[in-house]
Amino acid sequence: MRTVIFDLDGTLADTSGDLLAAANHCFRAMGLGDVLTAADAGVALRGGRMMLSTGLERVGQMSDATISEYYPVLLEAYADAIDTHTVMYPGAMEAVEALKTMGYGVGICTNKPEGLAETLMARLGVRNEFASLVGADTLPVRKPDPEPLFEAARRAGGTPEACVLIGDSDTDRKTSANAGVPSVLVTFGPSGEDMAALKPEALLDVYSDLPTVVERLIGRN
Structure with missing residues (x-):
């Protein structure tokens, strides 16, 4: 997958x-x-x-x-106070649902401690929409080491070499490069204007474009 x-x-x-x-x-x-x-x-x-x-x-x-x-x-x-101000980005969960409908496995790989990430996603009511969640302390290593990304892919039912990483930083770009897989960097975050210089395989301005971008980069299941 x-x-x-x-x-x-x-x-x-x-x-x-x-x-x-x-x-x-x-x-x-x-x-x-x-x-x-x-x-x-x-x-x-x-x-x-x-x-x-x-x-x-x-x-x-x-x-x-x-x-x-x-x-x-x-x-x-x-x-x-983990969810006082936090909000999902517009269209994020709609894109996740669309990807799942297309047959992709969907997971999370974050450098937030796993317990905090689990708590936050549960509080936001979206944890069950993701098949995997790998945090900074889930494994002995963290991003930009590729192993957390590989593990997130495996836990989501996929094979490591057939994944794409959606991120917002140089750490995410380095992780995908170290893993030998494509990255898509979002431009709507605080550092969005810096993402193009990292030369990812794709930039994402709005989440509604993500399913098409993913299909172009890694094909369909």
Whole structure:
């Protein structure tokens, strides 16, 4: 079976608001106030450690020890309010349903911790629409190592060499390149204007185009 594997943050859902809130919770605990703003959505989608390092650099207090200390605090704060602001991108689930109707297996490969990803997708009411979910800690390695992508494809009922990765970052582009499979990078996220420079096999402006793009890249089952 051919499979379509999605990144989560910045690809299926805009999670930046809740991620930024969790980071600012940490900065307030440090006595720094709210350091990150909505303009840092692109930073948020690169993960908790990136948010902490960016904020600390901004106020001239960069410290690896501080990042290590507050990363668990950030994860706890995020878990407590994981779906306050998060929304699925327009047309995402309609595209997923169309792909399944066409016979593709559909899964998720994210660098969000698996437990948080499972919780978020369940809270959004869409977890059961995906045959697999592989997170940052599901395996000993994470993206851009290709093995999490391969595992997501296998768990979705497919073979690793017959998948396509839908993502929004250089990490996703590197993952697909390392796996030797095509990537489709979305242009509607915070870093959308940077995606063309990564030279993916396709760019995606709207989710309604995805079934056609996938069929062109990997054929049909």
